[in-house]
Amino acid sequence: MRYPKMIMLHFALAAFFLTAPASAQAAAQYNLIMSVSGQIPIAGVNKPLAVTVTRKNVPLPQARAVFCSAAANFHTTQQGGYQWKVSKCTYNKVTHVGQTTLQGTVRLVGLKKPMNLNVVYRYVKAAPKGGSVAAIAKGNSDLIIKVNGKFNLLGWKGFASSVMRRNLNKPASRTSFCSAAQNFTGGANWQVKGCSYNPATGRGRVVHVGKFNSNGALIPVRFTANYVYVNSLARPVLVGQASKGRNILRWAPVRGARGYTVYRQAPGQGMRIYRKLGRVARFVDRQVQRGKLYTYAVVATNALTYSLRSNKVTLRAR
Numbered sequence: 540m541r542y543p544k545m546i547m548l549h550f551a552l553a554a555f556f557l558t559a560p561a562s563a564q565a566a567a568q569y570n571l572i573m574s575v576s577g578q579i580p581i582a583g584v585n586k587p588l589a590v591t592v593t594r595k596n597v598p599l600p601q602a603r604a605v606f607c608s609a610a611a612n613f614h615t616t617q618q619g620g621y622q623w624k625v626s627k628c629t630y631n632k633v634t635h636v637g638q639t640t641l642q643g644t645v646r647l648v649g650l651k652k653p654m655n656l657n658v659v660y661r662y663v664k665a666a667p668k669g670g671s672v673a674a675i676a677k678g679n680s681d682l683i684i685k686v687n688g689k690f691n692l693l694g695w696k697g698f699a700s701s702v703m704r705r706n707l708n709k710p711a712s713r714t715s716f717c718s719a720a721q722n723f724t725g726g727a728n729w730q731v732k733g734c735s736y737n738p739a740t741g742r743g744r745v746v747h748v749g750k751f752n753s754n755g756a757l758i759p760v761r762f763t764a765n766y767v768y769v770n771s772l773a774r775p776v777l778v779g780q781a782s783k784g785r786n787i788l789r790w791a792p793v794r795g796a797r798g799y800t801v802y803r804q805a806p807g808q809g810m811r812i813y814r815k816l817g818r819v820a821r822f823v824d825r826q827v828q829r830g831k832l833y834t835y836a837v838v839a840t841n842a843l844t845y846s847l848r849s850n851k852v853t854l855r856a857r
């Protein structure tokens with residue numbers, strides 16, 4: 540059964556605050572307590588889910604816009620693929636309490652099931668701890684976290700998952716990376732058993748052991764999280780031209796891209812992947828019908844990450 544991968548949510552939430560957002564924030568003098576609640580469908584029955592994650596010495600959002608912008612950028616992607624969306628977000632800058640409602644799907648025994656989660660964020664004042672997020676280099680990076688491990692629910696079971704966070708600052712030293720990882724606790728005192736980081740490559744590795752709170756029961760978990768910071772790919776700017784029997788698309792090459800994915804919306808269809816290309820900056824669509832409208836967009840890709848989708852271009856075939 541693959542439902543245990545849902546426990547990766549609180550690992551992802553920890554990653555959500557692993558690197559401080561670039562927005563203006565106060566000094567890191569608060570601990571963040573995240574309480575996740577919801578129901579997870581197992582064998583046709585909804586089971587309650589309750590997870591608590593604590594991050595120590597985190598920056599305090601000074602406005603709802605800062606808090607909700609970070610929440611809106613939160614992505615989780617698993618094998619088979621799904622993405623959480625924030626349907627509701629509130630934040631009180633006086634009490635330092637925020638709340639988000641996440642909508643998404645969870646893959647259970649090969650089937651995708653809809654699932655909603657509520658997350659309450661409480662920032663509790665703590666003594667400053669110097670150096671925990673020090674030496675952060677300015678930059679624009681995407682963080683990919685790949686996790687492998689085992690948990691003991693009905694006997695030890697393996698799991699694998701991945702999380703991507705966009706537009707983060709990359710740690711400039713092993714100390715700053717590992718100090719942030721060391722401050723991560725969840726459920727019952729997670730411990731870091733090993734941590735490595737190479738500032739030149741942006742690759743890190745953290746070994747965690749601890750317990751996961753599942754419906755009031757503490758279940759032992761051990762996992763390894765592999766981190767890689769890669770340069771963010773710029774969003775392509777797309778232009779198009781309708782010619783006789785063909786639609787012509789052009790865009791400026793994106794630095795770091797190894798290929799491009801063209802999306803197309805044909806009459807009576809939704810926007811979908813249409814072609815995967817190499818290092819080109821032009822595409823000609825000859826599969827068009829005269830007088831019909833076609834809408835296009837392009838995404839830059841490489842082996843590890845991908846850009847935001849370009850602007851849309853709509854052309855009437857000639």
